[in-house]
Amino acid sequence: REVYLVDYGCFLGEPCYRFPFAMALEHGRFMTDLIDEESLSFMVRLHERSAIGEETSLPDSFRCIPPDNSIEASREEAELVIFSAVDKAFAARSELNPAEDIDTLIVACSFTTLTPVFADVVVNRYKLRADVQSVNLSGMGCSGALIAIGLARNLLRVAPPGQHVLIIATEILSSMLYTGTKREMLVPNVLFRMGAAAMIMTNSPERARFRLGPIVRTLTAARDSDYRCAFQEEDDEGITGINLSKDLPVVAANALKGHITAFGPAVLPISELLRVALSIVRNRLFSAGTKEGRRYYRPSFGKVFQHFCIHPGGRRVLYEVQRGLGLSDRDMEASHMTLHRFGNMASSSLLYELGYIEAKRWMKKGDRLCMISFSPGIDCSSVVWECVKPTADTGSGPWAGCIHRYPVPLPKIVERA
Numbered sequence: 001r002e003v004y005l006v007d008y009g010c011f012l013g014e015p016c017y018r019f020p021f022a023m024a025l026e027h028g029r030f031m032t033d034l035i036d037e038e039s040l041s042f043m044v045r046l047h048e049r050s051a052i053g054e055e056t057s058l059p060d061s062f063r064c065i066p067p068d069n070s071i072e073a074s075r076e077e078a079e080l081v082i083f084s085a086v087d088k089a090f091a092a093r094s095e096l097n098p099a100e101d102i103d104t105l106i107v108a109c110s111f112t113t114l115t116p117v118f119a120d121v122v123v124n125r126y127k128l129r130a131d132v133q134s135v136n137l138s139g140m141g142c143s144g145a146l147i148a149i150g151l152a153r154n155l156l157r158v159a160p161p162g163q164h165v166l167i168i169a170t171e172i173l174s175s176m177l178y179t180g181t182k183r184e185m186l187v188p189n190v191l192f193r194m195g196a197a198a199m200i201m202t203n204s205p206e207r208a209r210f211r212l213g214p215i216v217r218t219l220t221a222a223r224d225s226d227y228r229c230a231f232q233e234e235d236d237e238g239i240t241g242i243n244l245s246k247d248l249p250v251v252a253a254n255a256l257k258g259h260i261t262a263f264g265p266a267v268l269p270i271s272e273l274l275r276v277a278l279s280i281v282r283n284r285l286f287s288a289g290t291k292e293g294r295r296y297y298r299p300s301f302g303k304v305f306q307h308f309c310i311h312p313g314g315r316r317v318l319y320e321v322q323r324g325l326g327l328s329d330r331d332m333e334a335s336h337m338t339l340h341r342f343g344n345m346a347s348s349s350l351l352y353e354l355g356y357i358e359a360k361r362w363m364k365k366g367d368r369l370c371m372i373s374f375s376p377g378i379d380c381s382s383v384v385w386e387c388v389k390p391t392a393d394t395g396s397g398p399w400a401g402c403i404h405r406y407p408v409p410l411p412k413i414v415e416r417a
C-alpha cells in the first residue's frame, strides 16, 4: 500500500521569542558566574561564522538570568512549539479532526524526555482516542523526523485504508544550555534554536499532497570516530553538554558517502547506475595507483531530484554535504536559508526547508524531493517524496512574512588546513 503526506505545519515564533545576537551577548555578560569571558568571546566568533540570522527564536526560559532550566520551563516550551505546529497542520486540513482521525501518534524529541512523555501531552491536549497507538522517540537526534516517517510507513503499509499517523518532530532547549568552558560543548549553544513541525500521514491517496518514495537509513556507529563525534557527556567540571567534535562535518560527509552507496540503487535510474558500475570496473582494471588515487563516477542526484532538504546541522556540515553530493547552490538554498532564518531546529528543520521550497513556488506536480538528515551515531537517513498536489496556499507557512527577503547572501566558508 502507498503512503502519503496529507499536510504539515511548523511552529513560527512570534517576534517576542526572537533572540537577537546582541541580547545573547548582553545576557552572557550578566552571567559571569556561569559563562566566562573566554567562552563568551568564542561563542561570539562562532556566531559570526555561523550564518545564523537575527530573527531566530529561543524559549522564554532563556530570557531569565540565569536561564530557567526547570522541568516546568521545558514543559512550557514543549507545549508552545508542539501545539502551534499541530494546530497549523490541522488548520491546513479542516476536514480532519485530531480527536477522531488520528490512529497513531509519533513524537520525536531527542534530548528532553519528561513524564508524562510529550506524546501523552499531545493526547491530552487534542483528546485523541483511547485506542491511539502512541510512540515517543528520544535520543534519535536530528534524524528523528525521518526515522518517524519510516515507522509511520511501516505501520501504514499494513493498516486498513484511511488510517492517519500524526508525527511531531521537535527539540526542547530549555534544559540544554551548556555553561562550562569546553569549546566543543559550547558549539550547540550557538547553533540550536526553538522549532517544531507536525506531519499528517495516511495510506489513502484522496487528500494527499506528497507520495512517499524510498527510505534509506544507514548507521556507522560501529566506527569509533563516528560514534564519538557527537557525544553527550560531562566535562571536567561535571557540567553536562553535547560534545560536537570539530571533525564532525567531515566525519558526517564520509558517513554520507557510505549512505549514498545504499541510497543510490534505490533512487537512481539504470543509466546512472551503469555509469557508476563502469567507473568501478575501469578503476579496478586500469588504475595502477593506490585505492585513494582512484576516481569514481559521482552519480548526478540533481538529475533525479528537483528539490533537496538537507539537515542544517551547521554551515560547514552543509558545505561538506554539497561537495560530497555535487549539488548546486540552488539545491542547497532551502537548507542555508532555513539555517539563517530559523537556526538548527533539530529534526523539524527539514519541514521548514520544504516550507521554503513551497513558499518560493518551486514545487510542481510530479517533482521529486530528497530529504537527508544526520544524527549522532552517525545515522544518515534519506526520504524521497513525490509531489502529488502543490499547495494552493503559499502565504501561510513559516516563511509567510519574510520569503520576499530570501535568499540572503552568506559569508564564504574558509577551507581548513
Ligand SMILES: CC(C)(COP(=O)(O)OP(=O)(O)OC[C@H]1O[C@@H](n2cnc3c(N)ncnc32)[C@H](O)[C@@H]1OP(=O)(O)O)[C@@H](O)C(=O)NCCC(=O)NCCSC(=O)CC(=O)O
Pocket: 045, 046, 049, 050, 051, 140, 141, 142, 143, 183, 184, 185, 187, 191, 230, 244, 245, 246, 247, 248, 249, 312, 313, 314, 315, 316, 317, 344, 346, 374, 375, 376, 413, 414, 416
Ligand atoms: C560552527 C561553525 C558554524 C563555524 O564556522 P566555520 O567553520 O566557518 O568557522 P571557523 O572554522 O573559523 O571556526 C570558528 C572558531 O570555532 C572553532 N570551532 C569550530 N567548530 C568547533 C568545534 N566543533 N569544536 C571546537 N571548536 C570549534 C574554530 O577552531 C575557530 O576557533 P578560533 O577562532 O579560535 O580559530 C562550523 O564549523 C560548523 O558548521 N560546524 C559544524 C557544527 C556541527 O557540528 N553541527 C552538527 C550539530 S548536531 C546536529 O545537528 C545533529 C543532531 O544533533 O542530531
